[in-house]
Structures are given as structure tokens and as C-alpha cells.
Amino acid sequence: MTVRMRTGQAAPGIDAAAAGGTVARDMAFLAPDAVAAALAVDPATGLDPGEVRARAARWGPNALRARPPVPAWRRLLAQFADPLVLLLIVAAAVSAGLWLREAAAEGQSGLPFESLAILAIVLLNAAIGTIQEARAAQAVAALRRMSAARARVIRNGTRQEIPAAELVPGDVIRIEEGDAIPADARLVRASALLTNEAALTGESVPVPKGAHPEDALPKDALPKDALPKDALPKDALPKDALLLDRRAGGETDPAEPRTMVFSGTTVSAGLGLAIVTATGMRTELGRIAGLLEETTDEVTPLQTELARLGRRLGLAVLAIAGVLAVTIVLADHIRTLPALLDTLILAVALAVAAVPEGLPAIVTAALSLGMLRMARRRAIVRHLAAVETLGSADVIASDKTGTLTRNVMTVRTVVTASGRSTPGGPPAGPDGPLRSELRQALLAGALANDAVLQEREGGVAIQGDPTEGALLVAARTAGLGAEARRFVRLAEIPFSSERRRMSTLLRETGGPSCLVAVKGAPDVVLARSSRERVGGRDRPLTPERRDAILAANAALAGDGLRTLGLAHRAVPEGEATAPDDRIEQDLVFLGLAGMSDPPRPEAREAVARARAAGIRSVMITGDHPRTAAAIAAELGIASDGTALTGAQIDAMAPGALDEAVRRVSVYARVAPAHKLQIVRALQRNGLVVAMTGDGVNDAPALKAAEIGIAMGVTGTDVSREAADIVLADDNFATIVAAVEEGRAIFANIRKVLRYLLSSNLGEVATMALGVVLAPLLGLAAGPGEVVLPLLATQILWINFVTDGAPALALAVDPVDPAVMKRPPRPRGEGVLTGAMAWSLSFIGIVTAACSLFVFDACLPGGLVAGSGTLAYAQTMTFTTLVLCQLFNVFNARSAEASAADGLFKNRWLWGSIVLSLLLQVAVVYTPVLQQGFSTVALSPGDWLFCAGVASAVLVLEELRKAVARARRSAAPGA
Incomplete structure (x- = not known):
């Protein structure tokens, strides 16, 4: 059938079909030709580009309605949801009100600079938090676009792969085992097709599908006049359209039509050709109200752990701030409302500054930006939790073909009854038996084939499986292209991992009978063969010949070649009606x-890099054991030639596989079910497993593994949906790169945590020790006065200047090569370890000591006599604490390595430090900011003194790390 229409002029039925609902579903009960006519498309050639554009403009993208993005103003308001921030704002507002009342009573002019400074810092922090969240959201959206579904279509007579969102009603799509169906569509051709419609019906039993209503529906289907007369617009369908329904007057149940496939379901087996009838929200899936509106953002175990840590820190800091406030009130005999309010503001400011409230946004940004970095290295992360788990991976269990190998298949040799030959090479004679056998074998390989060769500038492109493409190329090289085109395919029995073979039923043009062409695993094809082609005739297969063929197969596998068995047979006309x-x-x-x-x-x-990182590589393949062992030895996975087969796994006693997986790294002739057994056995040995897969039946193993990795090029939609990570290039090196990036992301999050907690601990320790040691520091407060090393505004400023840009810069620190020289992170190890806690405490105490030393040195009396005013001492302490935290940024970059390692690799870090210094200079010298933050101008000598004292944070931590490295090097076995 051929349908020709002018671009942009849709057939009358197209509006009804694409509108979805009952009319579109009624396409299930039309004959395939009637469906094609109604949708104005020729299934053989598909839509032309002009028609695609016209329909896309009319019906829009093939996408479900997404949850609307959170407006920026709502993100900004969410920053004020913290009760401590709200309390600080209220206290600052009350303080401003008291100031205004006193100013009016005393006739003073000016502004409440302190209260305004507090409010300004709160607003700035909220703005930064909003920007960080927006950046993280944009990164996640970019990742979703990268992992968007794709569809195989026929357009303008050629096969294409396009984003599923670009499908339009009338598009001709090709679906096969493992595909996620991208839109509602009516089948026009199907072969052994089963779909899983659990997403729509909740029923997990595969549903058989067919192209013809009379084949797909029960025998008691009603005749064509059972459909209500007004179901379709007048003249929408051809007069001879075949209409069938199951229930007179009843609306069609999406679970019932066996000639329809539905968006969001998957192909369990077989293959088919279908015409899209509905897209986007007009599909059955789109009719499910609130599907996306009810989705929630993914929260990883790391984010949960950090949230729990944040709550604990918050409670601890609140307790410290409360005790500090009570101590100040009691020690200084504070009774007046303004002084009490100042004390409250100070306590709340300390709590706000000490709790790393920006940590969740920074962690989300680190995860999202790190995932974008992984995507640039061809590893697309579907689940955030996989990023954390990557650092704990002990084993990478990988497929061979396409992952460890190039997946560029070439037929190197063909072994037939008369000997061995090369496609395109010189045969034994132009008409000899070897040539005849070679042509017959290659013809069978070309006929039992779903790949397509497309002529392109500079050569031929293969559309489809590389192995099938190699057979097509070999047949073309042998001059069999025209001969193969004489055969018309009637039906096929698709390849599956259980069958390990594929067959096609064909009729030669003008021929008297049909032909079955078979290709598959040599042992499977040989077991189903009773004769062998020798020259131009067939002879029975003897046991000796079977042994010789299997020996030849083993020899080819030993040379590292992948082998396929090829066979055919003539089929009487009567057997060709229902192939099985x-x-x-x-x-x-x-x-x-x-x-x-x-x-x-x-x-x-x-x-080799994985081995250096303490990660063991395991090869799992369906190929011959000798082929697998040869490739494994070449790659350095295993050199002992040992390969465990699926049959041997099946024969093992319970518990034997757990022992075998400790020493065996190559598995051959395995089925997908064996993959799951191998994963479970490795896990029972306490190992964290990253497992690759590409087929439908790989999904259980991918889900069972801690890190499921699907092939993006050759993988099925089902495997990609089950996986945590999708490889855009199907490359083993990309898996190792993903592990490296995953470790780097986790290391960067620890850097941020190390920096924020140690710096905030330094602030809390400075204030707490300032109160406790006030008499020793020369602090003399009058009755009812509050005199401390820092003011509330200064504490908030430190939090604003040092907790924002530097922390975010640490989150994007470049990958440290050392991360792939360490063993995997132990399973269950928290983000904050005991060693980290000790290091944080050490830095916090050093920071407090430096700050209080400067404070004491600037005041008269105390342990170190000075001559400055209180405002001068507070400004010096304020600046010293800021510089301490900026020096601490370099400490945080590694828990072990010197700060000098890779000192200039992170330009963002240096930019954030310069920005923080400029802001501190501004608050010290700008008159308006001096009034708001009670600072005075400092001399260059003052800055040098502050910097010299603050550098002790870096120097002492460097000494501690050097001692730790020396001890580790001296330890036995180091």
C-alpha cells in the first residue's frame, strides 16, 4: 500500500487519532492498511520531513506535562524557613525599633547600622543560597536531557534514531526486545511480540501482541458493526475498514487491545513495526492524572546523613549559644532590655554562623556538577546515590563485547566442510566446492539478519547489531547482495538469550518453496542440524563430523575469534504459515x-588503573571460554586461562560459587540468570559490585548490584531503566573514569565538610573561650555591658565571606590523581570519620588560639600587654579569624597531602579567596560598613601581623600531616 499526501495536509482521521482518547484507541480495531490510510503514512517509507514539521507544530512534543519549576521568589523565601534566621531577623528588627525610639528621645540622627547590617547579611546569604540551588537544579535538568529516551523511526525511507520527544502521530516506529515504547502506536507488523504493561495495568504477565485484529482478539470478538456509529468522524476511514470490538458500546480498556502498544510499557520479547497514534499527554500514560506532580526529589543516603549531622550540630550549637548567653547575662549583671537584646542577637548570630546551613545546597551542587563532569566523560548518572556508592566499588563485572572490545565486528574467516576461507579472499577455485559452501553460508548469515547497510559518503554505515552488520558486509564483499534481495521475509523468530539463535522464514521470488535461515551459537545450531552442505549437495552429519566442527569452533575461539553457526533448510509451503x-x-x-x-x-x-585503585575487573560474556580467556589475558584481567562457564555454574553445589568467585575473573557461555548468581555470590563475600548489562534479562542483575551500569549504545531501554549509570560509549574505560569521578565527588564533599566544620568550630571556640577567659584577656566590662572578642554583625559577616564562595570552590576541586591510588572506601563508612573529627577539633582550637592571642595583644592588660581600643582589638580579631579560615581552605583540600600539592590547580578557589579578601578590606575601610560592623581602619603592619598569626593554622596543620605521613610510611607493610 502506498499513501501519498501533500506536505502539511493530514488525512481526515489524523486529527481524531492524534487527539487521543477513545478514538485513538479504536485504531486497535482497524486493519493495518486502514490505520495507515487514516494516519496518512506509508509504513514502508514513513513521514517526510515537511510532514513531520507540520505535525510537530500542531501536536507539540511527545512529552508528559512536567511539574512546573519552582519560581525564584519561592526559592528565595524558602531560605528564611530556618527558625534561627527568623529569630535573628525579629531580634534585629526589635533592636532597630529600640534604637529609633532612643534616637527620637535624645534627638539623634543617623541610622541603626548594626541592625541594617544584620538584615543585609541575611538577605545576601539567602540570595547566594537561591543561586546555588538554581545552579544545582539546572545541572540536574541538563542530566535529564542527556538521559532522555530515544526512538527508532522510519522517515523518508530510511531508518533513524531520534529523541522520543520528537515523535509525531503517524510516525512509523520499530520496536524490539528491551525497548521502552515511546508513544501509543498501532502495530502493522509483529513477530513473537510480547509487551509488559504493568506500568498501566499493574499486571506483570507479558501480553501477546499482533498486527491483525482477528489474530490478536478472542474468538468471540464482535463484528465490525459493533462499534458505535459516532466513534469516528464521518468519512474519517476508508469504506472497507475492518472494525472489531469486544463489547458493544463499551469503552476500550487499554489492557485489552492486542494490536496496540502503549507509551511507558516495554517489549519483553520479539519485534514489531507500529504507527504512532497518540503522543504526549494524549497517550494512555498521559491520561493518568498527577503522574509527575506527585513525584518527589531524590534524596541520597549521603544527603540524609548530612541532614542528620546538621541537626545534631544545630542542637549542639544551640546548647552552646544558650549557655554562652546565660553566662554573659549572669557574669556581667545584665538587666536592661537593650543589653539583653544584644546578648540574644549575639547568641543567635553565633548559632546561625556555626551551623553550616549552606551545606545541603553545596552538597547538591557538588553532586550535580560532578555528575555533569561524569556525563562529559560519557557516563550519565540516573540516580544520585550511585555517585556515593562508586567510591566503595570493589568489583567491576563487565560484558566483553563492545565494553572491553571495540564492537567493530569483521568476519575474518569462514570454516565449511571443505576447508577454511576468507570473505573476499581467493577461494580454492571459481566454481569449486569451497566457494559454493562459502556463498551458501554467507547468504544464510545475510538472510537471518535485522541489520541494514546504508550508503554514506566515504563508505557504508551499519544500522543495527554490529555482529549482524559484519555478516552483511561479508555477504556484500562476496557479491551476494543481489541474491539476498531476491528473498522476501515472511516471518522471523527473534534472537533471545535463552534461545541463542535467530531464524527467518523467507520465500525466494519465483521459487517453489520457502527457506529458513538460521544463525546462532555453534553448539545450538549444530545440535539442531542433521545434515551438512558439502559442495552442491547435502550429506548426513556423522558423530565424527560433529566432533570436528566443535574442534574447529574451539580453535577459532582460541584465536580470539567470536564464532557463529550458520544453517538453513527448505520448508514446505504448509509449514510456512505459523513459524515456531x-x-x-x-x-x-x-x-x-x-x-x-x-x-x-x-x-x-x-x-590496570582499576587494579591500582583496589578494584578487581571481572569479564562476563556469552562467548566461547577460549575466546574469553584469550581476550582477558590480553587485557590483563586474568592470565591463567581459567574461565567458568554457565553450565559449570549450574552444576555447582550450594556455596561452591561463593568460593569460586574469589579466584575466577572470567565467565563464559553465561546466560543473564547466571549474572545474577555471580552478583549475589560476590556480595556474599562482602564486596560492592558494579555490574554492566544491555539486555532485558540483565535487569535483575543490574538492580541487584550496588551499581548497575547499562550500555547506552547497544543496551535496551529496559536495562537502562534498571541501571544507575548509562555509558554513552559502552566503554570499560568510561566505567573506571566514572569510579574516579565518583571518588572525587565524595572527596570534594568531605573537603567542604572539613572546611566548614573546622572553621565554624573556630568561631564557636573563639567566642566561648573569650567569655571563659575574659579576665585573663584583659576584658573589663562595666555593669550591664556586653564586651566580647567579636560582635554579632562581625560573626555573621565571617559566615557570609568565608562559608560561601570558598566552600563552593572546594566542591568543584579538580580530580586528585591520588583518589585512584587508594583502596575502595569501606562499605558503611560515614562521611565524617573519627580521624576527621580529631583534625577538625585541632584546627578549631588553633583558630581560636590565634584569634584570642591577637585580641589579647591589642588590649591593655591581659597575658600580652597592648595599647589599643576595644574597637581596634575587635577589628584585629575579626580580620584574623577571616584570614584563619582562608588559610584553612588549603588545609581542607586534603586530609593527608601537603597544601602545596596542586596548589594552583583550582582557579575558582583562588578567585574565591581574592573575593573574600576584597570584601574584608571593604568592611574595614568603607565608612558605611565601618559603622555597620563597628570596625576601624588598620595599617599595613596590622594586616601583616594578622596574616602572620593566622598562618599558624596552615603551618601547624602541615606539620601534623607530615608527622602522620611519616608514621604511615614507617608502619609495617607500608
Whole structure:
């Protein structure tokens, strides 16, 4: 059937179909030709570009309505949800009111600079938090766009792969095992097609599908006049359209039509060709109200742990601030309302500054930006939690083909009854038996094939499986292209991991009978063969010949070649009506095709890098054991030639596999079910497993593994949906790069935590010790006065200047090469360890000591006599504390390495430090800010003194790290 329409002029039925609802679903009960006519498309050629544009403009993208983004003003308001921030704002407002009342009573002019400074800092912090959250949200949105679903379509006579969002009603889509169906569509061709419609019906049993209503529906289907007369617009369909329904007058249940496939469901088996009838919100999935509105943002275990840590720190700091406030009130005999209010503001400001309220936003930004970095290295993360788990991976269990190898298949040799030959090479003779056998074998490989060769500038492009493409190229090289085109495909039995073979039923143009062409695992094809092609005739397969063929197969596998068995047989006309496994019996064995898929050049180095990082590489493949062992030895995965097969796993006693996985790193001839067994066995040994997969049946293993990794190029939609990470290039080296990035992300989050907690601890210790040691420091407060090393505004300013930009810069610190020289992080190890806590405490105490030393040195009396005023001493202490935290940024970059390592690698870090210094200079010298923050101008000598004292934070931590490194080097076994 051919349908021709002028661009932009849709058939009358297209509006009804694309509108979704009952009319679109009624396409299920039309004959395939009637559906194509109603949707104005030829299934053989698909839509042309002009028609696609016209329909896209009319119906919009094939996407469900997304939850609207949170407006910026709501994000900003959410920053004030913290009770401490609200209390600080209220206290500042009350303080401003008291100031205004006193100013009016005393006739003073001016502004309440302190209260205004507090409010300004709160607003600035809220703005920064809003920007950080927006940046993280943009990063997550970018990742979602990268992992968007794709669809295979026929447009303008060629196969294409496009984003699923670009589908329009009338598009012709091709679906096969493992695909997620991208839109509601009516089948026009199907072969052994089963779909899983649990997403719509809740029923997990696969549903059989067919292209013809009379084949797909029950025998008691009603005749064509059962459909209500007004179901379709007048003249929308051809007069001879076949209409079938199951219930007179009843609305169609989406679970019932066997000729329809639905968006959001998946293909369990088989393949099909279908015409899109509804897209976006007009699909059955789109009819489910509130689907996306009810979704929630993903929260990872790390974020949960940090939230719990933040709550505990908040309670601790609140307790300290409360005790500090009570101590001040009692020690200084404070009774007046203004002094009590100042004390309250001071306590609340200390609590606000000490609690790292920006940590969740920074962690989210670190995760999101790190995931973008991973995406640039071709690893797309679907679940945030996988980023954390990557650092704990002990084993990477990987497929061979396409992951460890290049997936560029080439038929190197073909072994037939008369010998061994090379496609395109010189045969034994132009008409000899070897040539005849080679042509028959390659023809079978080209006919049992779903790949397509497309002519392109500079060569031929393969659309489809690389192995099938290699067979097509070999047949073309042997001059069999025209001969293959004489055959018309009637049906096929698709390949599956259980069957390990594929068959097609064909009729030769003008021929008297049909032909079955079979390709698959050599042992499977040979077991179903009873004869062998020798020259131009067939002879029975003897046990000796079977042994010889299997020996030849083993020899090819030992050379590192992937092998396929090829066979065919003539089928009587009567058997060709309903193809099933029975037509794959009594085959004529034609030969073995040996294909090479060389290892990726970068794979060996990636295996070595993984080993240096304490990660073991394991190869799992369906190939011959000798092929697997040869590739594994070349890559450095295993050199002992040992490969455990699926049959051997099945024969093992309970518990034996747990022992075997400790020493075996190569698994061959395995089915997807064996992958799950291997994962479970590795996990029972206490190992964290990253597992790759590409097929439908790999999904259980991907879900069971701590890190499921799907192939983005050759993988199915089902495997990608089950995985945590999708490889955009199917490359083993990308897995190792993802592990490196995952470790770097976690290390950066620890850097941020190390910096924020140690710096905030320094602030709390400075204030607490300032109160406790007030008599020793020369602090003399009059009755009812509050005199401390720092003011509330200064504490908030320190939090604003040092907790924002420097912390965010640490979150994007470049990858430290040392992360791949350490063993995996122990499972269950928290983000804050005991060693980290001791280091934080050490830095916090040093920071407080430096700050209080400067404070004491600037005041008369105390341990170190000075001559400055209180305002001068507070400004010096204020500046010293800021500089201490900026020096501490370099400490935080590593818990072990010297700060000098990679000192200039992070330009953002240096930029944030310069910004913080400029802000501190502004608050010290700008008159308006001097009034708001009670600062006085400092001389260059003052700055040098503050910097010299503050540098002790860096110097002493460097000494501590040096001692720790020396002890570790001297330890036995180091």
C-alpha cells in the first residue's frame, strides 16, 4: 500500500487519532492498511520531513506535562524557613525599633547600622543560597536531557534514531526486545511480540501482541458493526475498514487491545513495526492524572546523613549559644532590655554562623556538577546515590563485547566442510566446492539478519547489531547482495538469550518453496542440524563430523575469534504459515563464521588503573571460554586461562560459587540468570559490585548490584531503566573514569565538610573561650555591658565571606590523581570519620588560639600587654579569624597531602579567596560598613601581623600531616 499526501495536509482521521482518547484507541480495531490510510503514512517509507514539521507544530512534543519549576521568589523565601534566621531577623528588627525610639528621645540622627547590617547579611546569604540551588537544579535538568529516551523511526525511507520527544502521530516506529515504547502506536507488523504493561495495568504477565485484529482478539470478538456509529468522524476511514470490538458500546480498556502498544510499557520479547497514534499527554500514560506532580526529589543516603549531622550540630550549637548567653547575662549583671537584646542577637548570630546551613545546597551542587563532569566523560548518572556508592566499588563485572572490545565486528574467516576461507579472499577455485559452501553460508548469515547497510559518503554505515552488520558486509564483499534481495521475509523468530539463535522464514521470488535461515551459537545450531552442505549437495552429519566442527569452533575461539553457526533448510509451503521452533529442526549446517572484535586500546590501561585503585575487573560474556580467556589475558584481567562457564555454574553445589568467585575473573557461555548468581555470590563475600548489562534479562542483575551500569549504545531501554549509570560509549574505560569521578565527588564533599566544620568550630571556640577567659584577656566590662572578642554583625559577616564562595570552590576541586591510588572506601563508612573529627577539633582550637592571642595583644592588660581600643582589638580579631579560615581552605583540600600539592590547580578557589579578601578590606575601610560592623581602619603592619598569626593554622596543620605521613610510611607493610 502506498499513501501519498501533500506536505502539511493530514488525512481526515489524523486529527481524531492524534487527539487521543477513545478514538485513538479504536485504531486497535482497524486493519493495518486502514490505520495507515487514516494516519496518512506509508509504513514502508514513513513521514517526510515537511510532514513531520507540520505535525510537530500542531501536536507539540511527545512529552508528559512536567511539574512546573519552582519560581525564584519561592526559592528565595524558602531560605528564611530556618527558625534561627527568623529569630535573628525579629531580634534585629526589635533592636532597630529600640534604637529609633532612643534616637527620637535624645534627638539623634543617623541610622541603626548594626541592625541594617544584620538584615543585609541575611538577605545576601539567602540570595547566594537561591543561586546555588538554581545552579544545582539546572545541572540536574541538563542530566535529564542527556538521559532522555530515544526512538527508532522510519522517515523518508530510511531508518533513524531520534529523541522520543520528537515523535509525531503517524510516525512509523520499530520496536524490539528491551525497548521502552515511546508513544501509543498501532502495530502493522509483529513477530513473537510480547509487551509488559504493568506500568498501566499493574499486571506483570507479558501480553501477546499482533498486527491483525482477528489474530490478536478472542474468538468471540464482535463484528465490525459493533462499534458505535459516532466513534469516528464521518468519512474519517476508508469504506472497507475492518472494525472489531469486544463489547458493544463499551469503552476500550487499554489492557485489552492486542494490536496496540502503549507509551511507558516495554517489549519483553520479539519485534514489531507500529504507527504512532497518540503522543504526549494524549497517550494512555498521559491520561493518568498527577503522574509527575506527585513525584518527589531524590534524596541520597549521603544527603540524609548530612541532614542528620546538621541537626545534631544545630542542637549542639544551640546548647552552646544558650549557655554562652546565660553566662554573659549572669557574669556581667545584665538587666536592661537593650543589653539583653544584644546578648540574644549575639547568641543567635553565633548559632546561625556555626551551623553550616549552606551545606545541603553545596552538597547538591557538588553532586550535580560532578555528575555533569561524569556525563562529559560519557557516563550519565540516573540516580544520585550511585555517585556515593562508586567510591566503595570493589568489583567491576563487565560484558566483553563492545565494553572491553571495540564492537567493530569483521568476519575474518569462514570454516565449511571443505576447508577454511576468507570473505573476499581467493577461494580454492571459481566454481569449486569451497566457494559454493562459502556463498551458501554467507547468504544464510545475510538472510537471518535485522541489520541494514546504508550508503554514506566515504563508505557504508551499519544500522543495527554490529555482529549482524559484519555478516552483511561479508555477504556484500562476496557479491551476494543481489541474491539476498531476491528473498522476501515472511516471518522471523527473534534472537533471545535463552534461545541463542535467530531464524527467518523467507520465500525466494519465483521459487517453489520457502527457506529458513538460521544463525546462532555453534553448539545450538549444530545440535539442531542433521545434515551438512558439502559442495552442491547435502550429506548426513556423522558423530565424527560433529566432533570436528566443535574442534574447529574451539580453535577459532582460541584465536580470539567470536564464532557463529550458520544453517538453513527448505520448508514446505504448509509449514510456512505459523513459524515456531519446529521449523528450526533438521537443519543443514553450512559452516562457522569467525569474527574478530579487537580489545579497545584504552581498556588494558583502564583495567590496570582499576587494579591500582583496589578494584578487581571481572569479564562476563556469552562467548566461547577460549575466546574469553584469550581476550582477558590480553587485557590483563586474568592470565591463567581459567574461565567458568554457565553450565559449570549450574552444576555447582550450594556455596561452591561463593568460593569460586574469589579466584575466577572470567565467565563464559553465561546466560543473564547466571549474572545474577555471580552478583549475589560476590556480595556474599562482602564486596560492592558494579555490574554492566544491555539486555532485558540483565535487569535483575543490574538492580541487584550496588551499581548497575547499562550500555547506552547497544543496551535496551529496559536495562537502562534498571541501571544507575548509562555509558554513552559502552566503554570499560568510561566505567573506571566514572569510579574516579565518583571518588572525587565524595572527596570534594568531605573537603567542604572539613572546611566548614573546622572553621565554624573556630568561631564557636573563639567566642566561648573569650567569655571563659575574659579576665585573663584583659576584658573589663562595666555593669550591664556586653564586651566580647567579636560582635554579632562581625560573626555573621565571617559566615557570609568565608562559608560561601570558598566552600563552593572546594566542591568543584579538580580530580586528585591520588583518589585512584587508594583502596575502595569501606562499605558503611560515614562521611565524617573519627580521624576527621580529631583534625577538625585541632584546627578549631588553633583558630581560636590565634584569634584570642591577637585580641589579647591589642588590649591593655591581659597575658600580652597592648595599647589599643576595644574597637581596634575587635577589628584585629575579626580580620584574623577571616584570614584563619582562608588559610584553612588549603588545609581542607586534603586530609593527608601537603597544601602545596596542586596548589594552583583550582582557579575558582583562588578567585574565591581574592573575593573574600576584597570584601574584608571593604568592611574595614568603607565608612558605611565601618559603622555597620563597628570596625576601624588598620595599617599595613596590622594586616601583616594578622596574616602572620593566622598562618599558624596552615603551618601547624602541615606539620601534623607530615608527622602522620611519616608514621604511615614507617608502619609495617607500608
